[in-house]
Every structure is written in structure tokens, then in C-alpha cells.
Amino acid sequence: MMASNDLVIKTESLTKRYGDILAVNDLSLEVPRGHVFGLLGPNGSGKTTTMGMLLGLVRPSAGRFSLFGGRKPHREALTRTGAIVEFPSFYPHLTGRDNLAFFQEISGNGDSVELDTLLEKVGLDGRGKDRFQTYSLGMKQRLGLAYVLLGDPDLLILDEPTNGMDPDGMAEVRELIRSLGDGERTVLLSSHLLHEVEQVCDSVAILSHGRLVVQGRVDELVRSLAGETILLRTTDNAKAIEILSKLNWVTDLNSKGESILVSAPTLRSSELSEVLSRSAVYVAEMTLGHVSLEEYYFKITDDANGDTA
Amino acid sequence: MIRQTLRMARWEVIKLRRRWMPWVFLAFIVLSSQLRLLTEYQMYSNADPGRIAVQAGPANEEGEHSTISISCLDIRDGLVESRLSGIPTEFRQAALQEVESLRDRCPALLGMYDFARTNFLNNATLPGSLSYGINMFGTLGYLFVMILAAMAIGVEYTWGTARQVLAKGCGRGRFLAAKVLGLLAVVGIGHLAVILFMGISSLIITYTMAGTGISTDVMQWLRPGADVVKSMYMMLPYIILGTFFAVLTSSASSGIVISVVFYISESILRWIIGSYLGPDAARILISVNTPLWMASLEFPALNNLSEIYNYLRDFLSTFLPILAYIVVFWGGSFWLFKRRDLKPSTGV
Incomplete structure (x- = not known):
């Protein structure tokens, strides 16, 4: 367990109930300082509600949380936080620059140079004097990023930050988020784009039905599942699945393109080959433990859904 | 804390300045005051001295x-x-x-x-014309102020900007206080605009009409100042009512509709309660108290205790009901705003 000083976000049994619906259920999260932390989960899994609670926009029904170790009042902690939840919202009749100036003045620090620098950083330097209502979806997202960076905050909370952006913009923003997470700054990021999270995040927490399914470093989580998967390409995949399904140490079998994804201890991979060859099915290719975060996510959430069903 | 609230209030003025609704209301009030002045002139020039x-x-x-x-x-x-x-x-x-x-x-x-x-000279020449102009904020001014307040608060829900402001750590109490202060400032600017236009019209009247002049009585010049303060106090419960309706419904359009309905309902209730239960019973309505509050009260002679007593009684009989409205609806707005979750934007 980490020292509380190293935890920028800590939640303990955080719960939010809307009538009979448990949006967030007994959530205990730990986000370490300096991490880019991904919050993953299907729609309705409680990601946005959790972020809302951290920002004081949603009142928890039970449990507690702290930002920056809870040493300072929550309102003060928020002045060190840049956050966008759901969608960047600005005053449509004000210009992009005026919107930023307003939020800068609320937080009480920064100057006009910072505004110009941020607009340039997010690629809006030529459009700062245009009204927000004239911005495209991608430009709104960019202004949202400039907003969260106001005052050089120690914690960023970003909900789907690349939503509505074109591929170039998404790549730029991913790069930006990655660079923001360097050093002491912490980023809490929610996204539906699993490859995006894999590229950007150090750690993730996966939520399902408001509950925390798993939490940890991305590389460790993926490795834990990869240690139990073998990718096979055989001369007769259908027959191979039939044979392997009879082995009690093979826990799962899935077709994956022209290959079969076998859930089994990698130490017994040679036995797979042997069993198949006895039935005149020959292994053409065998790859041990190569799992993407996406595969991991689906495996974990399927299991979690199976448990709750 | 106070500095942050004032900074936010300043931005409220900027935000409102860039919307069309306050300008339309202001133009209406200014034009109405000028038209009323013209009507006074017409009445005077049509008055028959038995020719x-x-x-x-x-x-x-x-x-x-x-x-x-x-x-x-x-x-x-x-x-x-x-x-x-x-x-x-x-x-x-x-x-x-x-x-x-x-x-x-x-x-x-x-x-x-x-x-x-x-009547014409009192209302059309300085400084009486200034008080006359300020009185134009009564009646429709209340409705405009309520609508403006409901709009200013409601759009923060509609656009989702309230979430973003609060996520910056400004605090819900400060957010609401800054809104009300900003609206008061806008109403104050509106008063100044009306005073300015009335002043210009009065100068033209004084210059062009024989038998008119500008008073040099200091007490008469203090009256418009006192009227501005009274008018601002009178506007406060309406700003807070608009705020309350917007917070209650978390919406600009619903807040505005309820404000209009409230305004009309009060006018009807005023008549019903006044007719069936007597004028004193109707004092529970804000619209009954505000005209009484704006009615001129002559300062009593300081050596006459009964006059002072009567003055204070009349003063408090309107001041306190207005204060009660301010306290109750401000408390209600604050309580609701503090305890409710802020839902995402409902559209831009």
C-alpha cells in the first residue's frame, strides 16, 4: 500500500445511489502522484459519476474521498485541479479567449500571457477571438484542454478528452496528455478508446456496474492475463477447438481470425501441441501471452458481468 | 473570499453585457420613461386654463x-x-x-x-425628473429583473458552465452570491442609464420652456440618490425570486416561465386577497409592499416623537416584508443549490 502522501486521489467505499440505482458502489480507488491513470468501463459503469463526486458536483451517498491527501479543504484542492467532466462547457456568447480569462480570474492566478500560451499550445491561437458558439466540436475540446491547463494544475481530470476530434487531433491530444503526465502531475482520464488508454496511461481502474473490477499498472494487468493465454494457428482450427475443449486445464477457447486464443497455463503449451498432433491436427504457429488492454478489458468485464448476472 | 466573489460578480456584468436581453429591457425602460415624460407634457399642454x-x-x-x-x-x-x-x-x-x-x-x-x-414641472425638471425616472423601474421593471435573474442563473445549468465554474473550486455560495451581486450591478447601471436620459431631457425642457428652472435645494437633490437606494432594495427580492425559480427548476426557460407566472399570479391574488380579506392581508404579497416602499416618506421633525414613531412604523411595515422575502428565498435558493447534484449540460 502506498503512503497517503503519494496518493493524489483516494476514495474509500465511495457510493452514489440514485433511487434504486447504484451508480457507484463501494468504490475504493488509489491514484498515485505522477501517474496517468485511466478509468475504464462501459457506459453507465460510474466513471463520470465518480469524477463528479471528486469535483464536488455530485454528493456521495456514502463513503469518502480525498484529493492531495486531504490536507487542505476540498475547495482549495480544486484550485489545484483542472477538470472537464462529460463535455467542455463554455459561455457561447463569449470568445474562446474571454472564456479562458473568466476561468483564470476565478482561480485567481495567471495572466494574459498564459492565455496566449495555452491557446497556442492547443492549436487555437488563430481562433481565440471568435465566439465559442462558432467553434467546431474538436475546437471545443481543444479549448477544454486549455481550460484544464489554466494555472498549471497538479491534477487533471479528463472525461473522454478526445471525443469529437479528428484522428490527427486525437493523436496530438494523446501526445499532449502523455507529456502532461510526465513529472509530478497526475492525470485521471476516462475513455472508451482502449487503445488510447493503453498508449497514454500508466495505471487503470476498470469499473463495471459501479463497482471496481480491477485496478493496477497497465503492463502488470496485461501481463497477468498474458501469462495464461496462447495463440494457436493449426491445420484444422475447428477440430482443434473440439479436442482442446476436452482438456480440463484449458479454461477458455476463442476463435480469433485464423487463430485460436487458448486460455491455459503457458508452461503447458508443449502439451497442447502434443495432444493435437495425436489427432493429426498440427500447430502451424504458436504465440505465447500476447494480450492487448482491449482483450484484457473484455475478458475482465465479461467475467465481472458473469459474476453479477 | 470577498475578492473572488467580487471578481466573479464583475464577470457577471461582462457576461450580461454581451447578451441582448438586458439591452432590450434597458431600452424599454428608458423609452418608457421618456414616453411618460412626453405624456406628462401632453397632459400639461392640453390642460384648459378656461380660455x-x-x-x-x-x-x-x-x-x-x-x-x-x-x-x-x-x-x-x-x-x-x-x-x-x-x-x-x-x-x-x-x-x-x-x-x-x-x-x-x-x-x-x-x-x-x-x-x-x-405635476409636469416636478416630474420634468431637475432633480424631480430623476426620481420620476427611477420610479419607472416599478411595475414592469420587477418582471424584467426576475426574468433576467432566472436567465442568468438558468443558462449556467443549460450550458453546463455551472459545473465547470464549481469544478474550478469557486464554491457554491460564492457562485450564487456573485450572480446576485452581478445582477444588482446591472440593475444599478440600468438606473444610471435612466437617470442620464431623464437628466438630458430635463435640461432640454428647462432650456426651451419659459417658467422652468433647476432647483438648487440640496435636500431635493438628495432625494433621487435615496430613491436609487430604495429602488435597488426593492429590486433585490425580485432578483432573488428569479434566482430561486432558476435553481428550483435547474433551467433558464422554466425559471423564466415561472417568474412570469408568479408575476401574473401575484397581480390576480393581490386583487382577490385585497377584495375578500382586506388590504392588510394582501401585504403578504411582495408586489403590494414594493410600491408602498417606493412611495415618498417625508422625514419627520426630529423634535416630534410621535412623528418619528409614525415614520419608523411606516418604514418598517414595508422594509421588513421585503427583507423577509429576501431572506426566505435566498435561503431557499442557497439550500437547494448547495445540496443538489449538478447535472451535465442540457444543450448549448
Whole structure:
């Protein structure tokens, strides 16, 4: 367990109930300082509600949380936080620059140079004097990023930050988020784009039905599942699945393109080959433990859904 | 904390300045005050000082007589003799008889004429015109202020900007306080605009009309200042009512609709309660108290205790109900805003 000083976000049994619906259920999260932390989960899994609670926009029904170790009042902690939840919202009749100036003045620090620098950083330097209502979806997202960076905050909370952006913009923003997470700054990021999270995040927490399914470093989580998967390409995949399904140490079998994804201890991979060859099915290719975060996510959430069903 | 609230209030003014609704309301109030001034002038110029036309000579070839106009003003000012000095004797006697018959009606006619003139001069020349202009904020001004408040708060929900402001750590109490302060500032600017336009009109009237002037009585000049303060206090419960309706419904459009419904319902209730339960019962309604609050109260003589008592009683009888509205609806708005979750934007 980490020292509380190293935890920028800590939640303990955080719960939010809307009538009979448990949006967030007994959530205990730990986000370490300096991490880019991904919050993953299907729609309705409680990601946005959790972020809302951290920002004081949603009142928890039970449990507690702290930002920056809870040493300072929550309102003060928020002045060190840049956050966008759901969608960047600005005053449509004000210009992009005026919107930023307003939020800068609320937080009480920064100057006009910072505004110009941020607009340039997010690629809006030529459009700062245009009204927000004239911005495209991608430009709104960019202004949202400039907003969260106001005052050089120690914690960023970003909900789907690349939503509505074109591929170039998404790549730029991913790069930006990655660079923001360097050093002491912490980023809490929610996204539906699993490859995006894999590229950007150090750690993730996966939520399902408001509950925390798993939490940890991305590389460790993926490795834990990869240690139990073998990718096979055989001369007769259908027959191979039939044979392997009879082995009690093979826990799962899935077709994956022209290959079969076998859930089994990698130490017994040679036995797979042997069993198949006895039935005149020959292994053409065998790859041990190569799992993407996406595969991991689906495996974990399927299991979690199976448990709750 | 105070600095942050004031900074936010300043931005509220900037945000409202860039919307069309406050400008439309302001234009309406300014135009209304100018129109009312024009109406006062029309009433004064149409007031009849009992003007009659007396025959001043024989008929010409077309059978038309030359006439001289005599009014009650001539009679009061003793100008009848001089007005009739040039006419032949045979016509003079008949003219004097006509003037005599007018003289009987003069007190009533001059009473109305003088009232219209005094009214016009009080309301159209400085500094009385300034108070007259400020009074224009009554009636529709209340409705405008409620709508403006409901709009200013409601759009923060609609656009989702309230979430973003609070996520910056500004605090819910400060957010709401800054809104109300900003709206008060806008209403204050509106008052100044009306005063400015009334002042210009009064100067033009004073310059162009004989018998008018600008008062140099300091006490008279203090009255518009006091009226501005009173008017601002009167506007506060309406700002807070608009705020309350917007917070209650978390929406600009619903807040505005409820504000309008409230305004109309109060007018109806005022009549019903006043008719069936008596005027005192209707004092529970804000719209009954605000005109009474704005009605001029003459300062009492400081050596007359009963006058001071009566003054304080009348003052508090309107001040306290308005204060009660402010406290109750501000408390309600704050409580609701503090305890409710802020839902995402409902559209831009």
C-alpha cells in the first residue's frame, strides 16, 4: 500500500445511489502522484459519476474521498485541479479567449500571457477571438484542454478528452496528455478508446456496474492475463477447438481470425501441441501471452458481468 | 473570499453585457420613461386654463369677427384690462360680461391646470425628473429583473458552465452570491442609464420652456440618490425570486416561465386577497409592499416623537416584508443549490 502522501486521489467505499440505482458502489480507488491513470468501463459503469463526486458536483451517498491527501479543504484542492467532466462547457456568447480569462480570474492566478500560451499550445491561437458558439466540436475540446491547463494544475481530470476530434487531433491530444503526465502531475482520464488508454496511461481502474473490477499498472494487468493465454494457428482450427475443449486445464477457447486464443497455463503449451498432433491436427504457429488492454478489458468485464448476472 | 466573489460578480456584468436581453429591457425602460415624460407634457399642454374668445370688433366683409383670447390665467394675473384695452367701447362691455361669467368657473379650472403644471414641472425638471425616472423601474421593471435573474442563473445549468465554474473550486455560495451581486450591478447601471436620459431631457425642457428652472435645494437633490437606494432594495427580492425559480427548476426557460407566472399570479391574488380579506392581508404579497416602499416618506421633525414613531412604523411595515422575502428565498435558493447534484449540460 502506498503512503497517503503519494496518493493524489483516494476514495474509500465511495457510493452514489440514485433511487434504486447504484451508480457507484463501494468504490475504493488509489491514484498515485505522477501517474496517468485511466478509468475504464462501459457506459453507465460510474466513471463520470465518480469524477463528479471528486469535483464536488455530485454528493456521495456514502463513503469518502480525498484529493492531495486531504490536507487542505476540498475547495482549495480544486484550485489545484483542472477538470472537464462529460463535455467542455463554455459561455457561447463569449470568445474562446474571454472564456479562458473568466476561468483564470476565478482561480485567481495567471495572466494574459498564459492565455496566449495555452491557446497556442492547443492549436487555437488563430481562433481565440471568435465566439465559442462558432467553434467546431474538436475546437471545443481543444479549448477544454486549455481550460484544464489554466494555472498549471497538479491534477487533471479528463472525461473522454478526445471525443469529437479528428484522428490527427486525437493523436496530438494523446501526445499532449502523455507529456502532461510526465513529472509530478497526475492525470485521471476516462475513455472508451482502449487503445488510447493503453498508449497514454500508466495505471487503470476498470469499473463495471459501479463497482471496481480491477485496478493496477497497465503492463502488470496485461501481463497477468498474458501469462495464461496462447495463440494457436493449426491445420484444422475447428477440430482443434473440439479436442482442446476436452482438456480440463484449458479454461477458455476463442476463435480469433485464423487463430485460436487458448486460455491455459503457458508452461503447458508443449502439451497442447502434443495432444493435437495425436489427432493429426498440427500447430502451424504458436504465440505465447500476447494480450492487448482491449482483450484484457473484455475478458475482465465479461467475467465481472458473469459474476453479477 | 470577498475578492473572488467580487471578481466573479464583475464577470457577471461582462457576461450580461454581451447578451441582448438586458439591452432590450434597458431600452424599454428608458423609452418608457421618456414616453411618460412626453405624456406628462401632453397632459400639461392640453390642460384648459378656461380660455374663451371675446369679440373685439365688427364683422368684416366675409362676416368674420376679430377675437381676443382671455383665460383664467389672465383673470388671476389681473391682465384682463390690458388685454381688452384696444377694443371699441361697444364691444368692450359685452367682452367684460363674458369674462365675468368665466371668473366664476376659474377656481375649478385653475385648480386642474395648476395641478397639471406642477405635476409636469416636478416630474420634468431637475432633480424631480430623476426620481420620476427611477420610479419607472416599478411595475414592469420587477418582471424584467426576475426574468433576467432566472436567465442568468438558468443558462449556467443549460450550458453546463455551472459545473465547470464549481469544478474550478469557486464554491457554491460564492457562485450564487456573485450572480446576485452581478445582477444588482446591472440593475444599478440600468438606473444610471435612466437617470442620464431623464437628466438630458430635463435640461432640454428647462432650456426651451419659459417658467422652468433647476432647483438648487440640496435636500431635493438628495432625494433621487435615496430613491436609487430604495429602488435597488426593492429590486433585490425580485432578483432573488428569479434566482430561486432558476435553481428550483435547474433551467433558464422554466425559471423564466415561472417568474412570469408568479408575476401574473401575484397581480390576480393581490386583487382577490385585497377584495375578500382586506388590504392588510394582501401585504403578504411582495408586489403590494414594493410600491408602498417606493412611495415618498417625508422625514419627520426630529423634535416630534410621535412623528418619528409614525415614520419608523411606516418604514418598517414595508422594509421588513421585503427583507423577509429576501431572506426566505435566498435561503431557499442557497439550500437547494448547495445540496443538489449538478447535472451535465442540457444543450448549448
